Amino acid sequence: MWEKGVANSIIMKELEDASSQDYHFCNGKVISSMCTKPLDIAQEAHSRFIESNLGNAGLYPGTLDLEKQVIEEIGQLLNGSNIAGGILSGGTEANITALWIARNITGKKKVIFPKSAHFSFHKACDILAMESVMVELNDNYTIDIEQVEKEIDDDLCAIVGIAGTTELGAVDDIQALADLLPEKAFLHVDAAFGGFVLPFIEDAPKYDFSIPAVSSMTSDPHKMGMATIPSGALLVRNRDWIRNIHKEAPYLDMIGQLSALSGTRSSAAVAATYAAMRSLGRDGYVNLVKECMDITGYALEKARKLGLEPVMEPLMNILCLYVPEPRKIQKELSKKGWKVSVAQNPESLRLVIMPHVTRQSIDGVFAELEALL
Ligand SMILES: Cc1ncc(COP(=O)(O)O)c(C=O)c1O
Numbered sequence: 001m002w003e004k005g006v007a008n009s010i011i012m013k014e015l016e017d018a019s020s021q022d023y024h025f026c027n028g029k030v031i032s033s034m035c036t037k038p039l040d041i042a043q044e045a046h047s048r049f050i051e052s053n054l055g056n057a058g059l060y061p062g063t064l065d066l067e068k069q070v071i072e073e074i075g076q077l078l079n080g081s082n083i084a085g086g087i088l089s090g091g092t093e094a095n096i097t098a099l100w101i102a103r104n105i106t107g108k109k110k111v112i113f114p115k116s117a118h119f120s121f122h123k124a125c126d127i128l129a130m131e132s133v134m135v136e137l138n139d140n141y142t143i144d145i146e147q148v149e150k151e152i153d154d155d156l157c158a159i160v161g162i163a164g165t166t167e168l169g170a171v172d173d174i175q176a177l178a179d180l181l182p183e184k185a186f187l188h189v190d191a192a193f194g195g196f197v198l199p200f201i202e203d204a205p206k207y208d209f210s211i212p213a214v215s216s217m218t219s220d221p222h223k224m225g226m227a228t229i230p231s232g233a234l235l236v237r238n239r240d241w242i243r244n245i246h247k248e249a250p251y252l253d254m255i256g257q258l259s260a261l262s263g264t265r266s267s268a269a270v271a272a273t274y275a276a277m278r279s280l281g282r283d284g285y286v287n288l289v290k291e292c293m294d295i296t297g298y299a300l301e302k303a304r305k306l307g308l309e310p311v312m313e314p315l316m317n318i319l320c321l322y323v324p325e326p327r328k329i330q331k332e333l334s335k336k337g338w339k340v341s342v343a344q345n346p347e348s349l350r351l352v353i354m355p356h357v358t359r360q361s362i363d364g365v366f367a368e369l370e371a372l373l
Contacts, residue, residue, distance in 0.1 A: 023339055025354075028361035032341035034166070034193055036354040038228045038272060045268075045275035046228040052267035054087075057257040063267040066274045067258075073277055074219055074233050077199050078191070080209030084239035086258035087221070087270045090232035091192030092120035093261050094218035095160075097234050097245070099124045100261070101216065102158040102186035104244040112151050113160035114143035114172060115345065118190060121160060130157065137345070141170040141312055149180055158186035158215075163207035164194025167343040167350060169316035171198070171205045178213035186215040192232065195219025197316045200282070200289040204315075209237065216241075221273040224289070224317075226280065226355070231269035288355055292317035295362060296353045302366045306373060311348050320348040323373070332372050338365050 023030050025037040038046075052060045054067065067087055075083025088094050095118070099111060109130045113121050115137055125132040135147045148159065159181060161172035174189055181187050189207060191198065196219065198204040208214065217235045221227035236242055246259040258265075280288065296317045300310060303321050311320040323329050326342045326349045333340055343350040351357075351365075 025356040027337075028356055028358050029337050029364070030339045031351045031353070031357055031361065031365060032339045033354065034223045034352055035229060036224075036226065036356050038222075039226045039276050039279055041279045042227050042272040042276040045271040047268070049267045049271035054258070054265035054267050054270065055260075055263045056252050058252065060267060063270055064257075067270045070221075070270060070273050070277065071233065071235065074195070074221075075209070075235050077282075078195065078208040078217055078219065078235060080217075080235065080237065082239070083209065083235045083237060084242055085216075085233060085235040086260060087265070087273060088232045088234055088260055089230040089262055089266070090222060091118065091190065091218050091220045092123065092232070094192070094220075094232045094234035095120040095188070095190055096124040096127060097261055098186075098188045098216040098218065098236070099130060099158060100128055100245050101236065101241050102188065103128055103130060105241060106157045106184055106186065108155050108157035108185075110151075110153070110155040111158050111160060112148055112156070114162060114165075116141065116143070116165040116167065116170065117160060117162055118166050118192065121190075131155070141165070141168050141345075143172045143177070145173060145176045145180070148177065152180060152182060156182060156185045158188055160188045160190060161207070162194075163189050163191035163198060163217075164316055166193065167318075167345060168312060168320055169193070169314060169318035170312065171207055171315060173205070174207045174211055174214065178211045181213050187211075187213045189214055189217045192218045192220040193223050193318075194316060195233070196221065196224035196226075196285065197289055197292075200286045201293070201316070209235075221276065222269070224292075224354070225273060226276040226288070228269055228272040230266055231273045233273075289317070292353050292355060292357075295357060295359060298359055299351060299353060299362045299366070302362060306366070306370055308373075311343070311346060317353040319351045319353065321351070322346075323349045323369075329369065329372050333365065333368055336368050338368060340365065
């Protein structure tokens with residue numbers, strides 16, 4: 001531990017030094033992240049609520065009310081009514097909590113999910129001592145429904161479908177999963193990324209609470225929702241289900257409190273989510289997503305001019321391209337300050353076209369890419 005405190009100016013200088021080594025969204029060169037620069041109003045809201053802790057909700061009835069409103073709005077956006085849930089630390093915690101609820105209610109342990117699922121489901125199965133069954137994908141990179149059917153048995157706790165896969169932005173056939181679901185099993189839809197994209201895209205496949213069998217969903221305001229980190233929404237169809245993970249904490253005033261994996265919970269993220277959603281409204285998100293999709297289309301055009309083909313036509317603002325030796329290209333781009341990622345299934349160069357990625361960013365990265373081909 002440092003023996004003596006130092007002046008703020010020294011601290012700020014040290015923080016600046018650290019921050020200057022980080023990549024920042026503002027120069028448009030980070031094309032690998034599923035997060036983006038939050039709206040200014042979201043950052044302001046975050047600072048205003050910096051000290052309040054929803055893990056001790058009795059002290060923060062105002063913030064608790066904001067959280068209820070935010071969950072109600074996200075639930076409606078996902079075509080649910082009277083949806084329960086809360087703002088957790090992100091998609092990982094929301095996915096773990098969804099399976100925790102499903103396991104406690106069903107008393108069963110088998111979880112079926114696609115190979116494309118986020119690694120948070122492996123964490124969940126590990127922590128919850130559940131059996132994970134990973135199913136292969138179809139030619140269109142969605143979960144193979146016939147394989148799912150073969151895996152269903154009496155031990156089934158839950159099936160997981162993904163609405164916006166991390167690597168490709170593919171959307172599983174949630175209706176087909178619903179059609180297979182045994183009566184007492186759960187259907188969780190991970191829309192951590194897609195939850196703030198698909199509702200604003202015309203002709204998006206059906207993936208949400210409009211399908212009656214969907215039990216719970218994850219949707220992250222800290223990704224395309226333009227809120228601050230850490231904000232991941234867990235949405236649950238039946239309010240009573242959450243009681244199954246409830247633990248007593250007699251020293252706290254628990255009334256109205258969400259039962260969650262975290263103890264202390266960020267009210268700042270709740271306020272920021274409220275601010276972002278209130279500020280943009282549906283129209284704002286429609287415009288934001290349209291711009292991201294337009295730029296994704298622009299990037300695809302540029303790729304084709306270079307003779308590069310996409311793994312799939314982008315459904316969302318994620319573009320994966322077949323390139324020779326993607327890892328090598330990623331490394332070379334990184335030397336020039338461009339951060340792109342590499343998808344594994346199939347191996348390809350992955351660009352995530354978030355709101356901080358402009359046409360100029362695309363021109364810049366493709367100019368470098370052309371030189372490397
Ligand atoms: C589909 C999906 N689910 C879950 C997660 C995990 O979210 P977080 O990193 O907020 O925990 C991600 C993260 O990229 C994701 O893409």
